Amino acid sequence: MYILGISCYYHDSSAALLKNGKIVAAAEEERFTRKKHDNSFPINAAKFCLKSQGISIKDVDYVGFYEKPLLKFERMLSQHMQSFPKSLKTFLSSMPSWMNEKLRIMSPIRKKLKYQGDVLFIEHHMAHAASSFLVSPFKKAAILTVDGVGEWTTTTYGLGEDNNIELMKEIKFPHSLGLLYSTITAYLGFSVNNSEYKVMGLSPYGDMNPLTNKYYKKLQKVIDVKSDGSFKFDMSYFKFHYADRMPSKKLCQLLGSPVRKGESEVGQRHKDIAAALQMVLESIMTKILNHVHKVTNCENIVLAGGVALNSVYNGKILKNTPFKKIWIQPNATDGGTSIGVVSYIYNVILGKKRTFVLKDAFLGPGYSTETVKKFLDKNKIKYSTFKNDKELVDTTAKLLAESNVIGWFQGKMEWGPRALGSRSILSNPCNPEMQEILNLKVKHREKFRPFAPVVCEDDALKYFDCDKPVPEPTDYMLMVYPIFKEWRKKIPSVTHVDGSGRLQTIRRSQNKLYYDVIKKFGSHTSIPILVNTSFNIRGEPIVCTPHDAYKCMMGTGIDYVVMSNFLIKREDNQRDIWDSEKLAID
Amino acid sequence: MVKNKSLFGQIWDFLRVRKAWWMTPIIIMLILIGILIVFSQSSAVSPFIYALF
Numbered sequence A: 001m002y003i004l005g006i007s008c009y010y011h012d013s014s015a016a017l018l019k020n021g022k023i024v025a026a027a028e029e030e031r032f033t034r035k036k037h038d039n040s041f042p043i044n045a046a047k048f049c050l051k052s053q054g055i056s057i058k059d060v061d062y063v064g065f066y067e068k069p070l071l072k073f074e075r076m077l078s079q080h081m082q083s084f085p086k087s088l089k090t091f092l093s094s095m096p097s098w099m100n101e102k103l104r105i106m107s108p109i110r111k112k113l114k115y116q117g118d119v120l121f122i123e124h125h126m127a128h129a130a131s132s133f134l135v136s137p138f139k140k141a142a143i144l145t146v147d148g149v150g151e152w153t154t155t156t157y158g159l160g161e162d163n164n165i166e167l168m169k170e171i172k173f174p175h176s177l178g179l180l181y182s183t184i185t186a187y188l189g190f191s192v193n194n195s196e197y198k199v200m201g202l203s204p205y206g207d208m209n210p211l212t213n214k215y216y217k218k219l220q221k222v223i224d225v226k227s228d229g230s231f232k233f234d235m236s237y238f239k240f241h242y243a244d245r246m247p248s249k250k251l252c253q254l255l256g257s258p259v260r261k262g263e264s265e266v267g268q269r270h271k272d273i274a275a276a277l278q279m280v281l282e283s284i285m286t287k288i289l290n291h292v293h294k295v296t297n298c299e300n301i302v303l304a305g306g307v308a309l310n311s312v313y314n315g316k317i318l319k320n321t322p323f324k325k326i327w328i329q330p331n332a333t334d335g336g337t338s339i340g341v342v343s344y345i346y347n348v349i350l351g352k353k354r355t356f357v358l359k360d361a362f363l364g365p366g367y368s369t370e371t372v373k374k375f376l377d378k379n380k381i382k383y384s385t386f387k388n389d390k391e392l393v394d395t396t397a398k399l400l401a402e403s404n405v406i407g408w409f410q411g412k413m414e415w416g417p418r419a420l421g422s423r424s425i426l427s428n429p430c431n432p433e434m435q436e437i438l439n440l441k442v443k444h445r446e447k448f449r450p451f452a453p454v455v456c457e458d459d460a461l462k463y464f465d466c467d468k469p470v471p472e473p474t475d476y477m478l479m480v481y482p483i484f485k486e487w488r489k490k491i492p493s494v495t496h497v498d499g500s501g502r503l504q505t506i507r508r509s510q511n512k513l514y515y516d517v518i519k520k521f522g523s524h525t526s527i528p529i530l531v532n533t534s535f536n537i538r539g540e541p542i543v544c545t546p547h548d549a550y551k552c553m554m555g556t557g558i559d560y561v562v563m564s565n566f567l568i569k570r571e572d573n574q575r576d577i578w579d580s581e582k583l584a585i586d
Numbered sequence B: 001m002v003k004n005k006s007l008f009g010q011i012w013d014f015l016r017v018r019k020a021w022w023m024t025p026i027i028i029m030l031i032l033i034g035i036l037i038v039f040s041q042s043s044a045v046s047p048f049i050y051a052l053f
Helices: A045-052 A069-082 A088-102 A106-111 A123-135 A177-187 A196-205 A213-222 A247-257 A270-298 A311-320 A334-349 A370-377 A389-401 A432-441 A457-463 A472-476 A514-524 A546-555 B007-018 B021-040 B046-052
Strands: A002-007 A015-020 A022-028 A062-065 A119-121 A140-146 A153-161 A165-173 A223-225 A231-233 A301-306 A326-330 A405-409 A423-427 A453-454 A504-506 A527-532 A560-563 A565-567
Touching: A002 A334, A015 A045, A015 A223, A015 A334, A015 A527, A022 A334, A045 B046, A062 A334, A062 A389, A069 A370, A069 B021, A106 A223, A106 A405, A119 A334, A123 A153, A123 A165, A123 A334, A140 A270, A153 A177, A153 A270, A165 A247, A165 A334, A165 A423, A165 B021, A177 A196, A177 A247, A177 A270, A213 A223, A213 A247, A213 A270, A213 A326, A223 A270, A270 A301, A301 A311, A311 A326, A311 A457, A326 A472, A370 A565, A389 A405, A389 A423, A389 A514, A389 A560, A405 A546, A423 A432, A432 A527, A453 A457, A453 A514, A457 A472, A472 A504, A504 A514, A514 A527, A546 A560
Parallel strands: A002 A062, A062 A119, A140 A301, A301 A326, A405 A560, A453 A504
Antiparallel strands: A002 A015, A015 A022, A140 A153, A153 A165, A223 A231, A405 A423, A423 A527, A453 A527, A560 A565
């Protein structure tokens, strides 16, 4: 039995395919169209899913969609009516897309996919809940989903057991932690639905003491929080429910200045506001989680929704709440709901037993050695061939120890926003200049953002003050933990200002070559940790194909790409036509 | 399992089940405007549409 899941028309469209209870393929549309956060119908992702299993759409038993469009339409109309006439402009601008595509989702499914069977619509937060619980290692777990907004719901909790999910309580739009985070993100001059993680990264530079951070007290005026974590916004501080900008004048007055312009300097007050926001979020989340534990009396928790990508808070959950184990799927945001849709249809609607646990994120397109070689030869690219895996590992580790920047293109692409060792840029974290080198050569990031470390799972507890045992979400770079003091100065490019690191742990069973390279690098430098950042140029999605990877290297300062079992050196090849650097935008 | 209905069938079921009758005039208005836009692109009827405004 095959089930195809679709998520689209908001942000990060995706498709996922389930075969007899097992997720066999999943990808986001942006990786194919090369438009970051592409929200169009995921026809390329769907085609990839089908092709990966050698099937056609006729073999698919059900197609599922990640929300109920009419329910969402009801919310849209309701919010516009309540704010009329202030909402007239956004009403007029949003209606064409609703009439043309969002309400008529059956049309592209029938026409583009050429699918004639049944389509099932799963509520958005149920899709989130299913995307985490049904593929988690837990038989029974409390579930918390927190995002911007689905149809009406912004936050929900419940209990999952075997192949059933019961969502018990919900908080509805416009009261939304995700939208609060996005509003302050917009206020700080960053892009919404894209740069929330930058605000999270900025927060440790601010005053993280709730007693002395004046913005913390100010932000508390915006939200009324009850002891069980339920919350209600004072909507006079927001405009997102009727306008195309998020903070209101009143919020700007409360925070003491207008919205920061994108390219202007990030000052101390911006850092303090980011810190205040993070503290407000953490305080509410802790209250909610304590309440969820009390209600469900379960020691396992699974999270989903965009807020579940707040890795700084995720790393504190087991310390701050009674939960003992945590699980988050690698694509916890809207893009990840397509695996929730297929799992929900199979396990809950069709009542089949759960037989699948997501153990790695490598569900995307992969390219055989033959395909890569053909690409290289066709484009007259100069390369050398590794004799075997040992030579590949030894050479790569040596180049990394010499502080070269390596594009690492191996196996199937990652599912979710993080590069986890299939489409990564790797470098030496021990080099104190590596952060600057990477920024200069490739990433052009804001200075306040450090890079992420990757460490073999069996070495993690030596360098990082993780929960024990190391929770599985660290495999997906979803938990931030303190780096032990004695190591901080030895791995400066992955150490944040507060001494933390957003680590990725890797097990050999997940990715043998990647694991071996890290270990071998450790034998050269005594520290088996690498910098792992996504293989892309600023403003573009992570590379997908050999062409994308090669173009990225030639357009940037990446020194080598290790692609399948080939080594390509940038200096050996002509840059001219491949130079995409000038197209880089954020 | 219920088979997928047409869009109008789905809207009707939605309004009936959720008792969201307040949406009816807005949906009718949007449909009429949509029809008007589609027809206004046809040269045979466009003189009459332009005359209306």
